[in-house]
Amino acid sequence: MRLLTSTLVLAALLATGPAAAQQGDLTKVLQQRYSDWMNAFRGADGAAMDKLEADGLVLVMGSNGMIWSKEKPRVEEMKGMKPSRVSHTLEQVRARAQGDVAVLTGIQNDVDASDGSKSKALFTTVWKRDAGAWKIWSAHWSDVPAGK
Numbered sequence: 001m002r003l004l005t006s007t008l009v010l011a012a013l014l015a016t017g018p019a020a021a022q023q024g025d026l027t028k029v030l031q032q033r034y035s036d037w038m039n040a041f042r043g044a045d046g047a048a049m050d051k052l053e054a055d056g057l058v059l060v061m062g063s064n065g066m067i068w069s070k071e072k073p074r075v076e077e078m079k080g081m082k083p084s085r086v087s088h089t090l091e092q093v094r095a096r097a098q099g100d101v102a103v104l105t106g107i108q109n110d111v112d113a114s115d116g117s118k119s120k121a122l123f124t125t126v127w128k129r130d131a132g133a134w135k136i137w138s139a140h141w142s143d144v145p146a147g148k
Helices: 002-042 045-052
Strands: 052-062 066-069 086-098 099-114 118-132 133-143
Touching: 002 045, 002 086, 002 099, 002 118, 002 133, 045 052, 052 118, 099 133
Parallel strands: 052 133
Antiparallel strands: 052 066, 086 099, 099 118, 118 133
């Protein structure tokens, strides 16, 4: 009986191990791409943003009730924009994928170095694999009330 139980446990671990590892790898990849994208925005680097964004990008911003659709390259749109001094950290980040579409969720903590102000938002991003690279296709942020 112990041998059967041990065999079943081992089989279950072997069956889920690679999938769990792949999900962990996907989370790391998308988390890094998300951070690169946010840093490009805050650095007013439209060319870098264009490389990370899928055609048809839509952003939903809960803090101002705005839905924004990308209609032209960011490199054109961001001319003259000044870099911000906001940095971020991410927590409770998780990715899931089905084929060439993935979802990344988590909590984003921002700190503005110019005045020390802090904010926190829940985020959901949708990614589309294009020519082997994950590109952001949609994003939604909802502010977390202060103190939560």
